[in-house]
Amino acid sequence: MLKKVAILANGGDVSGFNAVIRAIVKTAENHNIECYGYIDGYNGLLKNDYVLLSTAGNGDAKGILPKGGSIIGSSTNSNVFHYKVKKEDGTVEYKDLSDVCIQNIKDAGFDCIFTLGGDGTQKSARDFATKGVNVIGVPKTIDNDVACTEITFGYNTAVSVAMEAIDRLHTTGETHHRIMVLEVMGRYAGWIALESAIAGGADVALIPEIPYDINRVATKIENRKKRGKEFSIVVVAEGAKPINGDITIMGKRDNGAGVDNTKLGGVGQVVAKQLEELTGLEARNTTLGYMQRGGSPTAFDRVLSTKYGVKAMQLALEGKFGTLAVMKNGKLDYALLEDVVGNNKEIGAVSGNTAESNIRKVTMDHDLVITARNIGINLGD
Ligand code: F6P
Numbered sequence: 001m002l003k004k005v006a007i008l009a010n011g012g013d014v015s016g017f018n019a020v021i022r023a024i025v026k027t028a029e030n031h032n033i034e035c036y037g038y039i040d041g042y043n044g045l046l047k048n049d050y051v052l053l054s055t056a057g058n059g060d061a062k063g064i065l066p067k068g069g070s071i072i073g074s075s076t077n078s079n080v081f082h083y084k085v086k087k088e089d090g091t092v093e094y095k096d097l098s099d100v101c102i103q104n105i106k107d108a109g110f111d112c113i114f115t116l117g118g119d120g121t122q123k124s125a126r127d128f129a130t131k132g133v134n135v136i137g138v139p140k141t142i143d144n145d146v147a148c149t150e151i152t153f154g155y156n157t158a159v160s161v162a163m164e165a166i167d168r169l170h171t172t173g174e175t176h177h178r179i180m181v182l183e184v185m186g187r188y189a190g191w192i193a194l195e196s197a198i199a200g201g202a203d204v205a206l207i208p209e210i211p212y213d214i215n216r217v218a219t220k221i222e223n224r225k226k227r228g229k230e231f232s233i234v235v236v237a238e239g240a241k242p243i244n245g246d247i248t249i250m251g252k253r254d255n256g257a258g259v260d261n262t263k264l265g266g267v268g269q270v271v272a273k274q275l276e277e278l279t280g281l282e283a284r285n286t287t288l289g290y291m292q293r294g295g296s297p298t299a300f301d302r303v304l305s306t307k308y309g310v311k312a313m314q315l316a317l318e319g320k321f322g323t324l325a326v327m328k329n330g331k332l333d334y335a336l337l338e339d340v341v342g343n344n345k346e347i348g349a350v351s352g353n354t355a356e357s358n359i360r361k362v363t364m365d366h367d368l369v370i371t372a373r374n375i376g377i378n379l380g381d
Helices: 017-030 042-047 098-108 119-130 155-176 191-200 214-226 267-279 299-317 367-374
Strands: 004-009 034-038 050-053 083-086 092-095 112-117 135-139 179-184 204-206 232-237 249-252 262-264 283-287 323-328 331-336
Touching: 004 017, 004 042, 004 098, 017 034, 017 112, 017 299, 034 042, 042 098, 098 119, 112 119, 112 299, 119 135, 135 299, 155 179, 155 191, 155 232, 155 283, 155 299, 179 191, 179 267, 191 204, 191 232, 191 367, 204 214, 214 232, 214 267, 232 267, 267 283, 299 323, 299 331
Parallel strands: 004 034, 004 112, 112 135, 135 323, 179 232, 179 283, 204 232
Antiparallel strands: 034 050, 083 092, 249 262, 323 331
């Protein structure tokens, strides 16, 4: 019998966090289960910082469906299995503080923890499950790259934002006969670039899974010019790289130990410059950045997030712990967190979100790739 449960939202923000939280709370309320929310992801778990979530009266979880972000915050640097601690002398060490978290869960009397997050978050969730905690994950990330599920919440909103940007870039491209490059997010997987390119009618989509040949891209643009189309739209995923080349790095970030701490960015600018030189056409880059993560979720994401929240609570009621709510063949289902982390088995050593993680990449036989190629979208190869 479940009496008290808690939610934590972890990793980069996406639209739909609140819709999932609301759905879990509502389903819990229908079963007379109290639902709490940890503040700022795994950091809240470590600091024992949580609030009661309720849709009654002026409850925190009331009216949150259309709101972007997360009402209980989120954290991008809180691998509690490998936590950054500052020593008195100012130096830094990494400690496994997971037992502190487990004690906090016991003290609070939580029967289940819902972990809303991407690959890194679910890696820690799996590690907690291995240590005996009742955990249910919900797959989040705009990159759509969590293993074992067809779609993550937040992705559709990001694609919609990118599509609208492509629509708007068409205006300047057509008016000034320019190549308009749009850099979108997508660290290891090019789902956003590929799907928004199709939705927005772009001419080129460069994704991490297909190292690009800039000459092929230039040829595509020149061929369009010969057919009287003096502008082109090029969508580039931040993680795209040239054949025999490397990803473009903007700097470093501090998202904790065991994660990929390179801050990506700049490939759009590089591509724009090269295309200008190769084609003689003017080129401009626009980097969409965090616009893709914020704001109100699309109708699709509101519904998907609500379905995921309900499914997660149902899994808890059925006692199916150590699992992730997923979408398989268009239907709600679940996967073992053990399978989600793939070969990334070592407890705590890496938090996930690394190049070696078990993330879901675009495959060459995917409908989106086949569709893009058939309508003449150049994929850089
Ligand atoms: O994982 C989602 C994502 O949006 C990536 O595409 C991007 O590289 C990363 O987050 C940036 O995260 P942050 O700057 O918040 O660490």
